[in-house]
Amino acid sequence: MTATQAAVRHRPLRAPHAAPLRSAAPLLLLELRRNAMPWILPLIAALFWFDSYRPSTGQAPLWVLRTFWNMGQGHTIIDFGPFVAGVAAWMGSRDARRGTADLVTATVRPRFAAQFATWAATAIWAVGAYLVFVGVMFGVYANQGVAQPNVLNIYGLASWAPAAGPVYATAQRFAALPAATRHAWLATHLAALRSGQLTLVQLP
Amino acid sequence: MTAAGVYSSPPGAATALAPRLGPAWLRLARLYAASRRVPAALALLAGLGVLLWAALHWHWNIAGGNAARQFIPLVIETGAAAVIAVTTYGPFGESERATGQWLPWLRLGAAAALTAAAVGVLAAGASGGYLPGGSLALLRNVAGITGTGLLTAVVAGGAFAWAGPMAYVLVTEVALTGNPTTPWIWPGRPTHDLGAALCATGVFAAGLVFITLRGARVSPASDDAGCARPAGH
Numbered sequence: 001m002t003a004t005q006a007a008v009r010h011r012p013l014r015a016p017h018a019a020p021l022r023s024a025a026p027l028l029l030l031e032l033r034r035n036a037m038p039w040i041l042p043l044i045a046a047l048f049w050f051d052s053y054r055p056s057t058g059q060a061p062l063w064v065l066r067t068f069w070n071m072g073q074g075h076t077i078i079d080f081g082p083f084v085a086g087v088a089a090w091m092g093s094r095d096a097r098r099g100t101a102d103l104v105t106a107t108v109r110p111r112f113a114a115q116f117a118t119w120a121a122t123a124i125w126a127v128g129a130y131l132v133f134v135g136v137m138f139g140v141y142a143n144q145g146v147a148q149p150n151v152l153n154i155y156g157l158a159s160w161a162p163a164a165g166p167v168y169a170t171a172q173r174f175a176a177l178p179a180a181t182r183h184a185w186l187a188t189h190l191a192a193l194r195s196g197q198l199t200l201v202q203l204p
Numbered sequence: 205m206t207a208a209g210v211y212s213s214p215p216g217a218a219t220a221l222a223p224r225l226g227p228a229w230l231r232l233a234r235l236y237a238a239s240r241r242v243p244a245a246l247a248l249l250a251g252l253g254v255l256l257w258a259a260l261h262w263h264w265n266i267a268g269g270n271a272a273r274q275f276i277p278l279v280i281e282t283g284a285a286a287v288i289a290v291t292t293y294g295p296f297g298e299s300e301r302a303t304g305q306w307l308p309w310l311r312l313g314a315a316a317a318l319t320a321a322a323v324g325v326l327a328a329g330a331s332g333g334y335l336p337g338g339s340l341a342l343l344r345n346v347a348g349i350t351g352t353g354l355l356t357a358v359v360a361g362g363a364f365a366w367a368g369p370m371a372y373v374l375v376t377e378v379a380l381t382g383n384p385t386t387p388w389i390w391p392g393r394p395t396h397d398l399g400a401a402l403c404a405t406g407v408f409a410a411g412l413v414f415i416t417l418r419g420a421r422v423s424p425a426s427d428d429a430g431c432a433r434p435a436g437h
Contacts, residue, residue, distance in 0.1 A: 039360075043367055051378045082370050090363065 023109075024117065031121035036090055040083050041129055047079045048133050053140070060165075061146040076134060084126040091122050229306075236310040240291045245318060248287045253325030256280045260333030270392065271380035274336055278391055280329075281345050282373040284322040286366035289353025291318060292420040293362025301419065312416040319350050319408075341395045348390050348404030349373070354411030362420035 052075040059065040070076050092115070095101040105111060174182065192198040237243070258264070259276045266272040291314060294300060301307065323346050327339045335342060349369045356368025376391050384392040387399030394400075 036364075040364065040367060043371055047371055047374055051374060055378065079374065082374075083367060086364075086366055086370070 024113065027109075027114065027117045028120060031117045032124065035121045035125055036087050037084070037122055037125035037129070040087055041125075044080060044083055044129070045133065048076065048137075051079050052076045053137050056137075057144075058165075061141075061144060063141070063146055066141055066146060070134075070137070076130070080126065080130055084122070087126075088119070088122050091118050094118070232306060233310065233313070237314065239294055239296065240314060242291060242314060242318065245287050245291045246321060249284055249318070249322050249325050252280050252284050252287070252322075253329035256326055256329030256335075257332035260330060260335060263333065269381065270383075271377050274380060274391060275377065277335055277342075278345070278373055278376065281326065281342065282349055282369045284326060284346055285349035285353045285369040288315065288318045288322060288350050289357050289365035289369060290362060291315075292354065292357040292365055292415060294420070294422075297422045301422070307419065308416045311419055312412060315350075315354060315412055315415055319347060322346055322350070337395045341391075344395075344401055344404045345391050347408040351404070351407035351409070351411035354415045355407070357420040358411075358414040358418050360421060365420065 052070050055075075056066045056069045059069055095104055104114065177185075189198055256277065259280070264276055266275050292311070304310075323343050326342055326346060330339060330342060337345075349372055352368040352372045353365050357365035360367065376389050379386075379389045380392050387393060387397065387403045390397075390400035390404045
């Protein structure tokens with residue numbers, strides 16, 4: 001018997017993408033564990049409190065106003081953006097910094113896959129932290145009794161708007177109007193107020 | 205024949221190279237500067253000077269109040285401070301500290317020289333147009349923000365020293381939307397405000413003292429010389 005007479009044995013076909021996906025998960029977990037993003041989060045949290053949360057509490061307790069302050073004016077993004085960019089650059093330059101670029105280029109795993117895992121881990125930390133911070137902030141707002149701008153809120157503006165602020169002055173002016181005028185204006189503009197197209201300082 | 209009892213090199217063994225490389229202190233300073241990427245930092249500082257010149261010459265501005273008006277110069281000054289702060293990061297870690305007798309003086313010299321260079325190139329860049337506060341405010345701002353960067357390097361390590369100036373400029377921009385009266389927000393104070401000048405000078409002096417005496421923080425996480433830990437930070 002020679003080898004030429006032996007039947008060729010075929011390997012069972014495997015799903016071609018299962019193995020890379022299975023091996024990507026540990027790599028991603030490793031990158032999540034070794035990422036530099038958590039070290040910068042306390043600083044971001046302090047800035048987030050100072051720049052986004054603290055000034056927004058000076059606004060009237062209306063979702064529209066506070067969301068506009070934080071999101072519309074980009075305070076929350078500005079608190080995160082520069083630091084996330086810096087950490088991402090730091091993580092991305094790791095191979096060159098450690099002089100291991102040649103070493104890891106010769107490995108089986110494509111460089112794109114490894115670098116993608118680094119990027120994904122940084123992005124997961126950044127986006128996750130952003131969602132947590134914003135979620136906590138809005139949770140605190142909810143506990144403070146922040147409300148939608150409805151008729152009752154507007155009629156009661158003068159009682160809770162911060163004195164000497166523009167909303168308080170507007171509330172005084174609005175309260176001095178005849179009841180019929182107030183009702184007519186609210187009936188016309190309530191939808192715009194609720195959607196945020198109008199703010200309380202634009203009351204007549 | 206053994207090496208026992210031999211305490212010095214034979215005459216002429218290694219001295220032939222030395223005269224060509226200049227004095228030992230100059231060679232040491234050059235090697236230190238290379239290890240801290242000082243040439244790249246100087247190139248970046250020059251680029252920031254050109255950027256400031258372009259911003260002032262072509263009147264780049266953002267519509268708005270005091271915060272918007274100062275935003276571009278302040279960000280450029282912060283960039284310069286961040287560059288200086290990051291140069292405190294060294295690749296050798298503890299081994300350098302254990303053997304580097306002149307290391308504190310090198311740290312002091314590098315930080316002071318780079319700050320002077322930053323003020324110089326930014327002042328040159330300010331000749332492109334009107335800079336709010338003028339060169340005196342530029343000197344105060346750059347020195348003070350550099351101090352925050354040096355202090356951050358002492359606390360968090362040279363690699364993340366840029367975070368200090370970045371955080372300071374964000375706090376300052378928020379404060380500038382109002383009317384800051386505290387001297388700690390020195391970019392928001394008039395040029396000849398004594399309190400602001402003292403605060404900025406104090407922060408810079410504290411940064412210089414701490415970076416000279418303690419150096420940038422070296423931790424296992426940021427020590428690239430240690431290959432046992434392949435962490436990204």
